[in-house]
């Protein structure tokens with residue numbers, strides 16, 4: 001084994017273990033904060049006739065509506081779409097989706113297949129959204145984040161051949177453990193580790209890294225018990241077992257693939273993660289059914305006005321335009337995404353207005369691909385989980401339901417943010433699907449022969465969201481976050497963008513509960 | 527070890543909010559020239575014909591938009607964003623930003639006078 005440079009070693013440890021800079025990036029995105037959900041809220045009874053108008057029937061709007069209704073408020077929701085849920089949304093065969101610009105996609109998935117164009121996973125500690133799902137009897141099944149038999153892939157490493165997650169992780173741990181053990185043996189760590197602790201450390205490294213009796217990570221039974229064998233042990237008289245050869249350290253470092261084994265270590269992506277059976281959209285559907293006639297669909301809000309008595313909202317039929325109608329209430333909770341809300345006249349103070357105006361939504365892309373057979377299971381023994389690649393498609397994920405089914409399956413063929421997602425929004429849905437097919441075929445050569453149909457959702461083109469989630473930075477949060485969340489007269493905002501759990505439904509839930517609680521306090525204040 | 531060797535890492539090492547990506551930026555935009563930048567990025571929202579689009583909200587048309595008369599305004603929108611428009615200062619080079627501003631102000635039926643320069647873009651950083 002050749003010694004790697006210090007710099008590259010630190011770089012890889014930094015990526016895998018999480019450096020200060022990365023922690024910084026994570027908190028900036030609101031990710032490192034836990035949920036503030038503290039159990040169901042209990043509001044006192046408001047004065048008779050108290051009324052709240054809720055704009056938007058996504059998770060935030062509907063959670064607010066359920067709680068306010070249960071407390072005794074008169075509640076009414078106006079929703080642009082013809083369905084409840086907002087970004088909580090699944091696409092099934094038979095659905096039609098028209099994006100901004102007019103491109104219309106007919107979803108042609110088979111029954112039982114679906115794509116979650118937006119949210120798809122629920123960490124176990126997102127207790128708020130899980131509480132409402134449970135209250136409404138939405139069935140949950142496990143979401144597989146880490147699959148040791150899925151791949152990490154880079155077009156420029158290992159000849160472009162995808163590597164099993166298991167092998168890259170085992171080799172990375174093994175090599176790092178060996179290097180550390182070597183340093184410890186040479187007393188290079190004496191400043192950091194006492195003599196007594198050194199023995200313990202050596203023992204720990206041997207176990208953690210699958211090192212042999214000489215503290216070396218090399219081909220043999222110990223390392224193959226982590227990374228897998230060339231020929232697995234089996235039964236009977238002719239059984240032979242052939243261990244596999246670990247990657248050389250230098251190849252591993254230069255591959256960059258070590259960056260693909262860290263995702264599942266992160267708090268938001270640690271087991272157990274859940275997904276609603278039948279699609280994430282089941283939660284929105286259940287909330288919509290619970291609220292029934294309180295939600296008015298096909299209502300495009302165009303103006304929001306408050307005065308000393310109440311709030312008046314103008315809206316039009318979102319499908320056919322037509323005349324302006326108005327709705328009135330004493331109070332208003334507005335959950336409309338900020339890129340849209342920024343354009344709606346609303347007489348709030350300059351601080352809230354500035355906070356809304358400065359908050360665009362990020363780009364994101366998801367592509368769903370239906371294949372004739374579940375070749376990833378049949379040929380490659382991949383059951384659920386995620387493959388990460390350096391290609392623009394970034395993420396390929398395998399259906400986490402109906403394992404071993406003989407029929408078809410829908411893959412998540414691309415899930416990407418940032419620049420690749422911007423580029424995708426500028427393309428037609430067909431081109432986005434072609435791109436995902438081109439990338440995916442480099443990992444799964446079965447793609448072209450097995451492909452049937454697909455659907456591609458670029459979030460800046462989603463007519464009722466205009467992006468995927470609020471694009472906060474450390475600086476903008478410092479300056480605007482409290483102003484965005486503060487009650488302005490009779491209006492308060494709720495949404496994932498009014499939370500520190502940006503881009504999570506838990507952010508929508510906790511934001512809604514906080515808005516409701518503060519509004520209620522204002523209503524009942526003596 | 528080779529000098530200047532660049533390790534290609536996967537984008538998704540650390541989840542960031544709902545994303546799996548550490549910084550969610552991806553590889554730098556490669557396209558050069560105003561038209562290529564417009565076709566690659568801007569038409570995602572402002573559309574191929576620069577006429578914008580409308581749903582629950584609106585992406586404004588750039589074609590025939592009198593606000594484009596003021597070049598500094600357009601450049602500032604590109605660099606800093608506002609009202610749903612993301613800031614592209616962190617994503618575009620000065621050249622890409624200036625080129626695309628000059629492109630939209632002189633295409634799609636627009637004939638606005640004056641040009642912005644890379645130095646103008648730099649001044650907004």
Ligand SMILES: Cc1cc2nc3c(=O)[nH]c(=O)nc-3n(C[C@H](O)[C@H](O)[C@H](O)COP(=O)(O)OP(=O)(O)OC[C@H]3O[C@@H](n4cnc5c(N)ncnc54)[C@H](O)[C@@H]3O)c2cc1C
Nearest residue numbers: 056058059060080086087119120121301495496504505582
């Ligand atoms: C690609 C992607 C991946 C994600 N992954 C996850 C995940 O794995 N797990 C997770 O928990 N979360 C995830 N999220 C985040 C999650 O989707 C959101 O946090 C949540 O669904 C937002 O709910 P909301 O009620 O706050 O906003 P929305 O759902 O956006 O609700 C706003 C509502 O307002 C309506 N509206 C808009 N304009 C108007 C108007 N003018 N008049 C009337 N109504 C209007 C909209 O139609 C919508 O129904 C993801 C999001 C995306 C896009």
